[in-house]
Amino acid sequence: MDFKDAIKQFAERVEKLKDNICTEEATKNAFIMPFINTLGYDVFNPLEVVPEMTCDIGMKKGEKIDYAIMKDGEPILLIECKHWAQDLNLHDNQLLRYFNVSKAKFGLLTNGIIYRFYTDLMEPNKMDEKPFLEVDITDVKDSQIEELKKFHKSYFDIENILSSASELKYTSELKMIIAKEFANPTPEFVKFFAKQVYDSSITAKLLEQFTVLTRKSISSYISDLISERLKTALKTEEAVEAPKEIEASPEDKNSDNKIVTTEEELEAYRIVKSICREKIEVSRIVHRDAQTYFSILLDDNNRKCICRMYFNSSNKYVATIDENKKDVKHLIESLDDLYKYSEDYFKAINMYEKKESNE
Numbered sequence: 299m300d301f302k303d304a305i306k307q308f309a310e311r312v313e314k315l316k317d318n319i320c321t322e323e324a325t326k327n328a329f330i331m332p333f334i335n336t337l338g339y340d341v342f343n344p345l346e347v348v349p350e351m352t353c354d355i356g357m358k359k360g361e362k363i364d365y366a367i368m369k370d371g372e373p374i375l376l377i378e379c380k381h382w383a384q385d386l387n388l389h390d391n392q393l394l395r396y397f398n399v400s401k402a403k404f405g406l407l408t409n410g411i412i413y414r415f416y417t418d419l420m421e422p423n424k425m426d427e428k429p430f431l432e433v434d435i436t437d438v439k440d441s442q443i444e445e446l447k448k449f450h451k452s453y454f455d456i457e458n459i460l461s462s463a464s465e466l467k468y469t470s471e472l473k474m475i476i477a478k479e480f481a482n483p484t485p486e487f488v489k490f491f492a493k494q495v496y497d498s499s500i501t502a503k504l505l506e507q508f509t510v511l512t513r514k515s516i517s518s519y520i521s522d523l524i525s526e527r528l529k530t531a532l533k534t535e536e537a538v539e540a541p542k543e544i545e546a547s548p549e550d551k552n553s554d555n556k557i558v559t560t561e562e563e564l565e566a567y568r569i570v571k572s573i574c575r576e577k578i579e580v581s582r583i584v585h586r587d588a589q590t591y592f593s594i595l596l597d598d599n600n601r602k603c604i605c606r607m608y609f610n611s612s613n614k615y616v617a618t619i620d621e622n623k624k625d626v627k628h629l630i631e632s633l634d635d636l637y638k639y640s641e642d643y644f645k646a647i648n649m650y651e652k653k654e655s656n657e
Contacts, residue, residue: 301447302440304336309435312382312411319410322381326364329410330379333435338451339367346451348373363396373402374456375449380409397425403456404449411435415449417463430467480520483512491515521634528572562633563592566607566616569636570594570643574604577647591617602650604643618642621649 299307312329319325331341339346351366351373367375378393380386386407397405397416405416405425414429433442445466448459479487485505492500492508500508567585571594574583584598590610596602606625608615617625618639628639 301336301450302443305435305438305443305446308332308336309438313436316382316411319382322379322384325382325410326379329382330365330377330408333408333410333413334365334367334377337367337446337449344368345371351376361396363393363400366400366402369454373400374454375404375406376400376402377406377408380407382410384409386412386414394425394427398423404459413446417460419460419464419467426467428467428471430463430470432470480513480516483509483516485509488512528569557587557589559587559592560609563587563607563609566592566609566633566636567594569633570605573637573640574643574647577644596647596650604646605639619646619649 311332315328319328334341334347341347341349346368348366348368349364350362352362363376364379365377366373367377376393376396378396386409393405393407393416397418403417407414407416407429411434413431413433413435415431416425416429418424418426419430420426431442431445433446438446445462447453448455448462488505488509489500491512492504496504496508564585571580571583574580578596582597583604584595586593586595586598586600590608592607592609593600594604594606596604601623603619603623605619606617608617608627614630615627616630616636616639617627619642620626626642628635630636
């Protein structure tokens with residue numbers, strides 16, 4: 299199993315078990331130790347992992363860090379653990395104190411779900427206040443997996459990690475600032491754009507108007523950008539894939555003359571297809587229209603429905619598939635709402651794939 303698959307398997311474990319983890323010690327056993335193991339270290343080998351390592355702080359003796367990852371007899375990564383439901387913002391000072399008296403170059407504060415990696419970019423031998431990498435293991439991105447891989451025993455290299463740590467830290471902070479501005483533009487942000495399209499002074503009333511306009515413009519631009527990239531991706535796929543002839547199911551053949559596949563249904567198919575390509579090959583995703591609904595299927599199999607579109611009435615619904623293969627309808631206002639149910643599509647695919655592997 300490669301590292302990416304191991305991390306995603308671990309993420310599934312966390313999601314499945316977290317509600318049954320009641321203590322910090324249980325968090326360590328169920329989440330932290332398996333995570334360390336995923337990084338390639340033997341949690342039961344004291345030459346690689348030292349639990350409860352002493353980190354004396356000034357006059358305070360006997361202070362202990364939860365885990366220390368070792369290399370050549372020296373700590374390289376200090377790990378401070380908390381219960382999975384705890385807010386890590388309340389505990390970063392504790393790791394900072396341990397880091398400052400250790401030879402380790404990296405610190406990790408985690409509750410088993412959120413993983414915050416720190417180093418000393420701002421001042422040598424003093425841990426930065428903000429992490430250079432933060433990962434939510436239940437929503438881990440491929441780019442983050444590549445960064446986690448650098449901490450794997452087989453790839454660990456201090457200089458390699460530090461070379462990307464600075465860029466990661468500031469990129470992450472800038473993304474947070476941009477996200478906040480996009481969601482709730484500050485007066486300074488609004489004025490910056492308003493002055494480029496409006497020559498007179500910006501009064502309080504105009505600022506209020508331009509705040510609304512700025513927010514709308516941002517939303518519209520992002521929507522256009524997503525649509526354009528989606529169209530480009532689909533055109534690329536269609537250029538290399540021959541169209542697949544979809545045969546109607548027997549029960550639908552009798553009503554072929556009443557079935558009209560709309561452009562809106564096909565656009566919904568393209569959106570779901572684009573989403574699901576993260577999990578499976580796009581050639582395995584097909585559509586099949588019926589008189590009352592429009593299905594998106596796995597492997598052209600009517601028993602492997604990923605979702606269904608109910609677009610034949612004034613209210614439009616997308617139906618996701620539960621563990622009993624029953625429709626769960628969701629009211630949608632626009633096709634953009636289909637992105638909200640990505641995880642449900644993935645769960646349906648996983649259910650069919652798991653069933654096949656067990657047969």
